[in-house]
Amino acid sequence: MPTFLSELSTLLGERYLLRQPADTAPYSLDWRQRYQGKPLAVALPGSVEQVAALVKLCQRHQVAIVPQGGNTSTCGAATPDDSGQQLIVCLRRLQQIRQLDAANHTLTVEAGATLLEVQQAAQAAGYLFPLSLASEGSCQIGGNLSTNAGGVAVLRYGTMRELTLGLEVVLPNGEILHALSGLRKDTTGLDLKQLFIGAEGQLGLITAATLKLFALPSAHATALLGVNDMDAAINCLNGLRQAFGERLSSFEVISHSCQQVITRHRPGQLPFTAPWLLLIELADSGNNILLNEQLVNWLARQNNILDGVIAQSEAERRKLWQLREEISELQKQDGPSIKHDIAVPTSALPAFVRDCAAALQAAFPSVRIVAFGHAGDGNLHYNVSFTRPGNTQLFDDENTVNELVYEQVYRVGGTLAAEHGIGQLKRHWLERYKDPQALTLMRLVKQAWDPQGLMNPGKWLSSHPLGKEDLGFCANTRSLPPQG
Secondary structure: OHHHHHHHHHHHOHHHEEOOHHHHHHHHEOOOOOOEOOOOEEEOOOOHHHHHHHHHHHHHHOOEEEEEOOOOOOOOOOOOOOOOOEEEEEOOOOOOEEEEEHHHOEEEEEOOOEHHHHHHHHHHOOEEOOOEOOOOOOOEHHHHHHOOOOEOOHHHHOOHHHHEEEEEEEOOOOOEEEEOOOOOOOOOOOOOHHHHOOOOOOOOEEEEEEEEOEEOOOEEEEEEEEEOOHHHHHHHHHHHHHHHHHHEEEEEEEEHHHHHHHHHHOOOOOOOOOOEEEEEEEEEOOOHHHHHHHHHHHHHOOOOOOEEEEOOOHHHHHHHHHHHHOHHHHHHHOOOOEOOEEEOOHHHHHHHHHHHHHHHHHHOOOOEEEEEEEHHHOEEEEEEEOOOHHHOOHHHHHHHHHHHHHHHHHHOOOEOEOOOOOOOOOHHHHHHHOOHHHHHHHHHHHHHHOOOOOEOOOOHHHHOOOOOOOOHHHOOOOOOOOOO
16 A cells, blocks of 8 residues: 555645544544544545545555544444555545525535534525534534434424535546536436435545525524423424424424433433423524514413423523533433434324333333434434443343334334434344335445445445346446546
């Protein structure tokens, strides 16, 4: 590899090629500290042209690329293996806002910008970019796209698929796909950008995106409510949808065991507890007083709300959201857990919550289930710990726990990956639960665009080679030609 590294250093500049273990260490360990890799080096290109040249260089030398954004992946998608042969490519230097087209309600931004920077740029121009995540200060737009990030406002605005109009992508052959369209209607063939969103860097390196902007709400009504069970939560969700329509932007749930974690690490912060807490938010034009009055009037007609508090100021609103956003970090302090980022139809959430808990408790009587998340779109972060007293054997039970959880998820028509992706953590489960024809089609796309398997190997499909039978109906297709 000396020749490759020498050429790469010349391309990027020595300061932008990290080789020493002390320099590469922050990039080599995932956020959960579960996956530890050993990269060949960490490359920090400063332009799309450098990214393209870098990819061509990797192709010539047969060096695998592991794309990495803010390194907030929970599934090991951005972590290299321990071979010392994979190059981490971090795009944090590509962080410019290239264009904000106010009249078209679009913003074009490079992939290395953090989500918070994009939110702030939109807000400074009087607009809203609605994707909102707990990690928004560190996660990057490229990573948000690569995992089809969702967050707390999907109920109203959708995931990154719905928020993205165009992409700029460096393909595995080093060529650049120029598709930074700001169009909302375009029927000139396939919508190719959708292949890269959610692909976890397996089909190319996203270097920029054109994103939708929305009117900035001037009024919010935010409430924390207590209910007895998930049936009551979903009844409340449906009632809010009927009463407020698209003004309902967020509907989060927090289980009682999750509340206990919050109280343990942030004592006195929860105003009350209940079997389930609902954090809801309405957003609209106009003023807070009218929107709050409408919410109060609606709540007065409900008979399944145990308790509740409505934020009376922006400070109180932020305090309620801070409690929700800190859950993942607080649970991390509380010890390890077997994490699930699952989604089911909202109508199936009560049955899933009830039946999955029963199955886990039958297998592990001491189990603790910390569930919270975006119930408005059916997405729960369903985390399991204390399968045995003292938690000392937790990950020995991981396979059994996952099987119990995923069987319940798919029994009600759900998915094992809602917004965190597959990465290294779930690839064998993807093979088990994904429709075989869908897997074959995804492999065909991977084979056609990255025949050498150099883009993020070891994640989801790259570990599953195609057989001749898979290639039978496309025998005349050709892979992307090598460049350089």
